[in-house]
Amino acid sequence: MKKSLIALAVLAAAGAASAQSSVTLxxxxxxxxxxxxxxxxxxxxxxxxTNSGYNSSRLGFRGVEDLGGGMSASFWLEAGLSNDNGTGVATNLNNQATGAAGGSTGLVFNRRSTVSLAGGWGELRLGRDYTPQFWNLTVFDPFGTNGVGTTQTLNSIITGVTAVRASNTIGYFLPGNLGGFYGQAQYYLGENVRNGAATEKDGTGAGVRLGFANGPFNVALALSRTDYATGKVKQNNLGGQWDFGIAKAMAHYSFDSNGNVDGKGWLIGGLFPVGAGEIRAAYSRYKTDVAGSPRTNKIALGYVHNLSKRTAVYTTWARVKNQGGAAQALNGSSFGTGVVNQNSSGLDLGIRHSF
Known part of the structure; x- marks a missing residue:
C-alpha cells in the first residue's frame, strides 16, 4: 500500500523527497x-x-525517480523487526565479528539500505544488501529461509558474517531483457586501514551469481570469497526449480569453506498448492570435515493458508538429527551440550500480515 505522505513524514525529508516519482511505505x-x-x-x-516464522518481519521505505531516457534513481531502506517484543534487529558495520551493532534500542536498517542508478544497461546499487551467495539458499528453499523449517544448509553454514548480507557493497545487476538470463556481481569492503597488518583485508570480499529462468525452469550458480587473516571464506551453491503446475520442485547444493574447514550440504523439497493454501516440504543436510564429521539432517513440513492477499496463517513442523558431534537445536530447545548427537523437534504456529 502506497502511503507517500506518511513515508515522507517518517523520513523527515519532505524537501529532498519531493522530487521522487513515488515513495512507498x-x-x-x-x-x-x-x-x-x-x-x-x-x-x-x-x-x-517469536516472529518471522513465515516471512521476516520488517518496516521499509523505498522510492524511485524517473530521470528520463530510460534512466531512474532509487533508494531502499528496510529494517528488521522483532515484533514480539518491540525491538529492532542488529546489523554489522564491516563484515567482521567486531562489527556487530545496534538492534535492541530501536530501528536499524539492517536488512537493506541502498541507493541505485538503473537503465537499459542494468543497475548499479550501493549500500548494505543481500550477498549473491545467499540468494540460491533462500529462493530454492520451500520455507524461504524463515522459521523452524529453514534449510539446514543455512542453519549449519560455516561462512560467518557475509552468509546472508554484507555492508559497504558495490553491486551490479544485469538488465532484465536478456532472454531469461539474469545475474549480479558484488564487491564489499571491510574498510580497515591498509597498514600492512594481517587483518587489513578482513571483511573484504566479492560474489557473483548467474542464472537462467524460462517458463517453469529456473537454475542459478553463485560463487563468493571473503578475506580474513584467519583464512579465506568461500560460499558457493547451485540451485534450481521446476514448476509442474500442480507442484513446484526445488533443490540446491552448497559447497563452502572457512579456512581449513570444508562444509557441504543439500536440500530437496517442494511447494504444493491446495485451494487457498500451500503445503511446503523439504529435506536438507549439512556436514563439515572437522573431527567426527559433524552432520545434521532435517525434515520439515508446513502449511500456509491465505486469508487474503496480505494475510496468512501457517504452521510448520521440523525435526533434526545430529551426528558426529553436531548440536543443532530447534526453537531454543538447547541446554548446554545436551543436544550433541541428539534429536530436536520444533513447531511454529503463526499469522503474517503485509502492508
Whole structure:
C-alpha cells in the first residue's frame, strides 16, 4: 500500500523527497508461537512467542525517480523487526565479528539500505544488501529461509558474517531483457586501514551469481570469497526449480569453506498448492570435515493458508538429527551440550500480515 505522505513524514525529508516519482511505505508483521523440544540428558523444552516464522518481519521505505531516457534513481531502506517484543534487529558495520551493532534500542536498517542508478544497461546499487551467495539458499528453499523449517544448509553454514548480507557493497545487476538470463556481481569492503597488518583485508570480499529462468525452469550458480587473516571464506551453491503446475520442485547444493574447514550440504523439497493454501516440504543436510564429521539432517513440513492477499496463517513442523558431534537445536530447545548427537523437534504456529 502506497502511503507517500506518511513515508515522507517518517523520513523527515519532505524537501529532498519531493522530487521522487513515488515513495512507498511497506512492511510485514509476522508473529509466531514456537515450541522446541530436544531429547537426551541436559536437553530442554521451550515455549516462546517469536516472529518471522513465515516471512521476516520488517518496516521499509523505498522510492524511485524517473530521470528520463530510460534512466531512474532509487533508494531502499528496510529494517528488521522483532515484533514480539518491540525491538529492532542488529546489523554489522564491516563484515567482521567486531562489527556487530545496534538492534535492541530501536530501528536499524539492517536488512537493506541502498541507493541505485538503473537503465537499459542494468543497475548499479550501493549500500548494505543481500550477498549473491545467499540468494540460491533462500529462493530454492520451500520455507524461504524463515522459521523452524529453514534449510539446514543455512542453519549449519560455516561462512560467518557475509552468509546472508554484507555492508559497504558495490553491486551490479544485469538488465532484465536478456532472454531469461539474469545475474549480479558484488564487491564489499571491510574498510580497515591498509597498514600492512594481517587483518587489513578482513571483511573484504566479492560474489557473483548467474542464472537462467524460462517458463517453469529456473537454475542459478553463485560463487563468493571473503578475506580474513584467519583464512579465506568461500560460499558457493547451485540451485534450481521446476514448476509442474500442480507442484513446484526445488533443490540446491552448497559447497563452502572457512579456512581449513570444508562444509557441504543439500536440500530437496517442494511447494504444493491446495485451494487457498500451500503445503511446503523439504529435506536438507549439512556436514563439515572437522573431527567426527559433524552432520545434521532435517525434515520439515508446513502449511500456509491465505486469508487474503496480505494475510496468512501457517504452521510448520521440523525435526533434526545430529551426528558426529553436531548440536543443532530447534526453537531454543538447547541446554548446554545436551543436544550433541541428539534429536530436536520444533513447531511454529503463526499469522503474517503485509502492508
Amino acid at each position: 511497506f512492511g510485514i508483521v509476522d508473529a509466531t508461537v514456537a515450541y522446541g523440544r530436544a531429547s537426551g540428558t541436559g536437553s530442554a523444552n521451550k515455549w516462546q512467542l
